[in-house]
Every structure is written in structure tokens, then in C-alpha cells.
Amino acid sequence: MPLAFAVALAVxxxxxxxxLAWAALLAVITWPLHERLLKRGWSRAASAATLLAAIIVSFVAPTIFLFNTLSHEVATVERLLGQFNNTGLPAPEWLARLPVVAKPAMEWWQTHLAVPGGLNTFLQGVAGGLLPHLTSTVGKLGPTILANALYLFLSLLTLFVLYLEGPAVVTYVxxxxxxxxxxxxxxxxxxxPLSVRGTALGLCSVAVLEGIVLGIAYAIAGAPAPAILGVITGYLALIPGGAPLSFTSVSLLLLGQGHAGAALGLFSxxxxxxxxxxxxxxxxxxxHRVNLPFLAVLFxxxxxxxxxxxxxLFIGPFMMAVLFWWLRGGKADAVHEIAVPDKGDKQAA
Structure with missing residues (x-):
């Protein structure tokens, strides 16, 4: 009966x-901070509002900063495109050095892009061909954005309630x-909590590390605004595939500027x-938090x-921690063999 009810509730x-899962994960990760604020005399409502505001600012502020930066970059690109459309876009030097296709590529470029007004004609043709696909994509994108905005609002609302009613929720669970x-x-x-906080620590530490290391690499390679690009890379590194997308895009930018060696070095x-x-x-x-072998965490x-x-990213290491607890004896006291508690965990226990 309980299993059937749980399945029906899940459906x-x-x-x-x-x-619900994201709210629970954020609550587990930030609960030691919530406990510390409460011990300092903060009310549950004040602590909940402060932590929720900090979470929102930590993600919304960089997004606003990124869009503001991109708006300036887009304006610069628009000015350059207008200038090239009026004067014609000269063929890059590397185009003439391409094997086999250099001659036809140069002829096409001189005919379509090197003449005044050619760039505008080319872009209109490309936009006209892509317009049906863009319209279809935008039509599907709108409802998706609204749905994700609703899910985000529900996650934050649930997180706020968990902060307020934490003891009651823990009792029910x-x-x-x-x-x-x-x-x-x-x-x-x-x-x-040990595996979830360990995963969060690993993700955030790696994101900071990649933002700093790749930001320095951007500066050495001569990329524009390396500090901004490093901050963007750090935030993108929080999600799978974000860091490679970032340094690959910067490498392509350097390649487009004619710095092939710097682009190859940065990508490598x-x-x-x-x-x-x-x-x-x-x-x-x-x-480290749950004393798991390297391969167990990796897989x-x-x-x-x-x-x-x-x-x-959070569920996988947790399931591996449960697996190794079972392999190490499966006894109630065997958890101490794979758990490495810290002060925050003791306070939240």
C-alpha cells in the first residue's frame, strides 16, 4: 500500500x-549556513529571506552583467558590419592559403562580399533561408521559457518554506x-547531506579554478576582455559542458581575428x-567527503x-556512497568508515 501510494504521488x-528536488538539494547544501544564522539570533524568516536573496543574486547578477556586456559587443559588431557593408569586406589572408579550394573561395568572396552592399545582400539571403526555422524555434522556445520560469519560481518558493518549516519537514521525513x-x-x-555538500564543494571549487586558470590563459592568448571572459567561464563551468563551450568559443574568436597559433594554443x-x-x-x-575511490566518483x-x-551530478555520487557502504558491510555503524564529517555537518546533524 505505501509503495502504490508513493508511485501514484510521483505520477x-x-x-x-x-x-522539489532542486529545492531539497539547495536546502541541504545551505542548511549549515541557516543553522549558523539561527544560532546568532536571527529569526527563521530573516535567515530564509537572506539566504534566498543571496542565492538569487549569485545567479541573476552575473546574468544581467553578461547580457549588458553582450549588448555593448552586439552594438560594436553592428557598427563594424555597417562599415564593411559600405566599403566591402576584404578577403582574409588565410583564405588564399587554403589547399584546393583557395581559388574558388577567393572568387566567390570577391564577387559577393568584397563589393559595397554585398554583405547586406548576403546576410539577407542567409536570414531569408533561416527565417522559417527561426520562427519555428522561437514558437517552441516561448512556452519552454515560461515553463522553466514557473519551475524556478516553485523551487525558490519551496526552498523558502523549507527554511521556515525545517524542523517540521525533517520530522515528517x-x-x-x-x-x-x-x-x-x-x-x-x-x-x-555529506555526498550532496561534497558534490557542491567540488563543483564550486572547480568552477572558480577553471575561471581563474582559463582567464589567465585568455590574457596570455590575447583575447579581448580576459577578466570578463574568465568570470563567464567560471559560471559556465558549473554546468556540464560549460567550460569547453567557453574556451572553444574564445579560440574560434581568436582564429577569426587571424591569430591561429594563439587559438590552437588556447584550445589545446x-x-x-x-x-x-x-x-x-x-x-x-x-x-573526500564520503571517502569514495576515484573511479566510483568518476562513474x-x-x-x-x-x-x-x-x-x-548530486544523485550519482550519493548512490555510489550507498553502494560502498553496502560493500563495506552494510551495517548501521559502517557509515563512519565512509563518512568524513566536518563542523558544518555536525551542526546540521
Whole structure:
């Protein structure tokens, strides 16, 4: 009966399980901070509002800054395109050095882009061909953005309620867990915050590291505004595939400016640094909290991301921690063999 009810409840809330999961993860990650504020005499409402505002600002402020920067860059590009359209866009030197296709490529460029007004004609033709696809994409994108905005609002609202009613929620969850899985609930309750906070620590530490290291690499390679690009890279590194997208885009920008050597060097360094970070640094940081082997963390991260997306980054290591608890004896006191608590965890326990 309880299992059937749980399945029915999951089906009922299937569109909102992601929002609930994100709220729960953020609550687990930030709960030690909430406890510290409460011990300093803050009310639950004040602590909840402060932490929620900090979370919103930490993600919204960089987004506004990024869009503001991009708006200036777009205006610069528009001016350059207008200038090239009036005077004609000269063919780049590397085009004449291409093997086999150099001659026809140069002839096409001189006919279509090197003449005044040619760039405008070319862009209109490309836009006309892409317009049906863009219209279809925008038509699908609008409802998706609204749905994601609703899910984000529900996640933040749920997180605020969890801050306010934390003890009551913990009591309900404890009663449910002890009734459904009395033998294993204590272990799961101990491992979940450790693995989730370890994953969050690993992700944030790696994001900061990649933002600094690649920002320095951008400066050495001669990329424009390396500090801004480093900050953008750091935030993109929080999501899977964000860092390679960032340094690949900067490499293509340098290549388009004619700096082929710098572009190749930056891309090679970014790929090497990403390999080291993703295969060694990140698993080590995440596995330290729950004393997991390197391969266990690595496969937990890769399997979680490939199956569940970003949420899998947290669920994968947690499931690996449960697996190794079972392999190490599966006893209630065996959790101490794989858990490495710190002060924050003791306060939240």
C-alpha cells in the first residue's frame, strides 16, 4: 500500500519533481549556513529571506552583467558590419592559403562580399533561408521559457518554506523513512547531506579554478576582455559542458581575428586542463567527503549526468556512497568508515 501510494504521488507530481528536488538539494547544501544564522539570533524568516536573496543574486547578477556586456559587443559588431557593408569586406589572408579550394573561395568572396552592399545582400539571403526555422524555434522556445520560469519560481518558493518549516519537514521525513526503510534510513540520512555538500564543494571549487586558470590563459592568448571572459567561464563551468563551450568559443574568436597559433594554443591548453580537472581534481574533491575511490566518483558523476542531467551530478555520487557502504558491510555503524564529517555537518546533524 505505501509503495502504490508513493508511485501514484510521483505520477501526480511528475512535472514538479525537478523543482522539489532542486529545492531539497539547495536546502541541504545551505542548511549549515541557516543553522549558523539561527544560532546568532536571527529569526527563521530573516535567515530564509537572506539566504534566498543571496542565492538569487549569485545567479541573476552575473546574468544581467553578461547580457549588458553582450549588448555593448552586439552594438560594436553592428557598427563594424555597417562599415564593411559600405566599403566591402576584404578577403582574409588565410583564405588564399587554403589547399584546393583557395581559388574558388577567393572568387566567390570577391564577387559577393568584397563589393559595397554585398554583405547586406548576403546576410539577407542567409536570414531569408533561416527565417522559417527561426520562427519555428522561437514558437517552441516561448512556452519552454515560461515553463522553466514557473519551475524556478516553485523551487525558490519551496526552498523558502523549507527554511521556515525545517524542523517540521525533517520530522515528517524521519517518520516516513523510519516506517518505510527502518533498517537503512539512518545510514541514508547520514550519507545524503555529506555526498550532496561534497558534490557542491567540488563543483564550486572547480568552477572558480577553471575561471581563474582559463582567464589567465585568455590574457596570455590575447583575447579581448580576459577578466570578463574568465568570470563567464567560471559560471559556465558549473554546468556540464560549460567550460569547453567557453574556451572553444574564445579560440574560434581568436582564429577569426587571424591569430591561429594563439587559438590552437588556447584550445589545446583548455582541453588538457579540462581533462585534468574533470578526471582527477573534481572526483578527488567530491569523494573526500564520503571517502569514495576515484573511479566510483568518476562513474557516479558521468552516469548521473548522462541519465538525469544536472541533478545526476548530486544523485550519482550519493548512490555510489550507498553502494560502498553496502560493500563495506552494510551495517548501521559502517557509515563512519565512509563518512568524513566536518563542523558544518555536525551542526546540521
Amino acid at each position: 501526480l507530481l511528475k512535472h514538479f519533481l525537478g523543482s 524521519d517518520h516516513a523513512g523510519q516506517r518505510l526503510i527502518p533498517k537503512y534510513y539512518g545510514v541514508l540520512r547520514r550519507l545524503l 591548453w583548455g582541453a588538457f586542463e579540462l581533462f585534468l580537472v574533470d578526471k582527477f581534481v573534481r572526483p578527488k574533491l567530491i569523494g 557516479g558523476l558521468l552516469g548521473g549526468v548522462s541519465t538525469l542531467g544536472v541533478l545526476g
